[in-house]
Amino acid sequence: MGKLEKEKSIDDVKTFVTMVAEKQGWGLHPDEGFLEIIIDGLAVNCNRYGYYACPCRDHSGLRENDKDLICPCDYCVPDQKDYGHCYCGLYLTREFAAAGTMPSSIPERRPED
Amino acid sequence: MNMEQKIKDNLSFSEEEGEKLFEDVTLYALSTCGFCKQAIYFLRRNKIQFRFVYVDQLDLDEKKELKSWLKEKYSKSVSFPYLVVDDCNVLVGFKEDEWKNTFSMK
Numbered sequence: 097m098g099k100l101e102k103e104k105s106i107d108d109v110k111t112f113v114t115m116v117a118e119k120q121g122w123g124l125h126p127d128e129g130f131l132e133i134i135i136d137g138l139a140v141n142c143n144r145y146g147y148y149a150c151p152c153r154d155h156s157g158l159r160e161n162d163k164d165l166i167c168p169c170d171y172c173v174p175d176q177k178d179y180g181h182c183y184c185g186l187y188l189t190r191e192f193a194a195a196g197t198m199p200s201s202i203p204e205r206r207p208e209d
Numbered sequence: 210m211n212m213e214q215k216i217k218d219n220l221s222f223s224e225e226e227g228e229k230l231f232e233d234v235t236l237y238a239l240s241t242c243g244f245c246k247q248a249i250y251f252l253r254r255n256k257i258q259f260r261f262v263y264v265d266q267l268d269l270d271e272k273k274e275l276k277s278w279l280k281e282k283y284s285k286s287v288s289f290p291y292l293v294v295d296d297c298n299v300l301v302g303f304k305e306d307e308w309k310n311t312f313s314m315k
Contacts, residue, residue: 130243137241151241154265154272154289185243201244201302204288 100146109139112148113186116168122176123193125185134186138167152184153206164206171205178202216278219271220262227258230312234259237279237291240266244303248290251308264289 113135117124125131137151148167149155155162164170172182180192185199192199222235236252238245240263252259264272276287283299285291292300292308300311 125243130247133243133246137239137243140241152239152244152289153242154239154276157269201304203302204286208286 100143104139104142106135106139109135109142109148113138113167117187120168120187121190123188123190125181125188125199126193126196127198130185134184150184153204175202175205212274212278213282216275220267220275222260222262224260225253225258227252227256229258231295233293233295235293236261237264237275237287237289237293238262239264239289242289245290247305248292248303248308251303251305255312255314257312 113124116122125134134151138148141147141149141151141155145155145157145159145162147159147162149162150165150167150169153165155165159166168182168187172187175182176187176189176192179199179202180195180197181188181199181202183202183204188199234252234257236245236248236259238248238261249261264275267275279285279287279291283293285299285301288301290301290303292311294300294311298311300307
């Protein structure tokens with residue numbers, strides 16, 4: 097499963113998502129509690145599988161099979177274009193974030209197995 | 210034993226007490242997912258009796274079997290949260306308005 101040598105802490109994951117968002121010019125989910133759940137989930141998945149597997153999807157545990165779902169996933173930008181945010185509601189476009197709307201569940205874009 | 214019984218007997222559902230609005234309310238969720246947590250909070254907040262299982266915590270074979278059974282039985286692609294009400298009404302994803310309609314709430 098490619099476990100990590102050193103477990104990722106919540107702070108590590110917080111730093112990771114903040115850096116991704118800053119680099120891409122994205123916002124993060126505006127609700128602190130919700131954001132915390134996603135960050136916790138990402139930490140669990142990273143320590144479970146050895147890579148940042150999307151917390152809102154199920155995984156095989158094999159990096160090769162899950163590589164399109166490594167955060168930020170391959171579907172993040174297309175989802176942002178259509179809905180203003182990624183599948184998890186983690187990464188928001190600048191416009192969506194400025195509007196102050198809460199992300200909600202969106203359809204799964206990943207092709208089925 | 211048929212596949213349905215086998216899957217249901219082997220899964221350890223967590224039971225949540227509440228008002229029995231329907232015969233059976235079953236939630237398939239991921240322990241890591243924000244919308245799944247919102248779905249659980251919604252059911253708890255509205256005091257609905259339900260049971261749930263965290264699919265990501267199942268072993269790989271069990272998970273595969275469950276997902277293919279769900280897809281075949283309810284003819285809906287499996288993503289999470291996946292709610293089954295009385296074995297016929299299926300909600301995929303958490304949209305509060307849709308869930309309120311299902312449970313006839315304003």
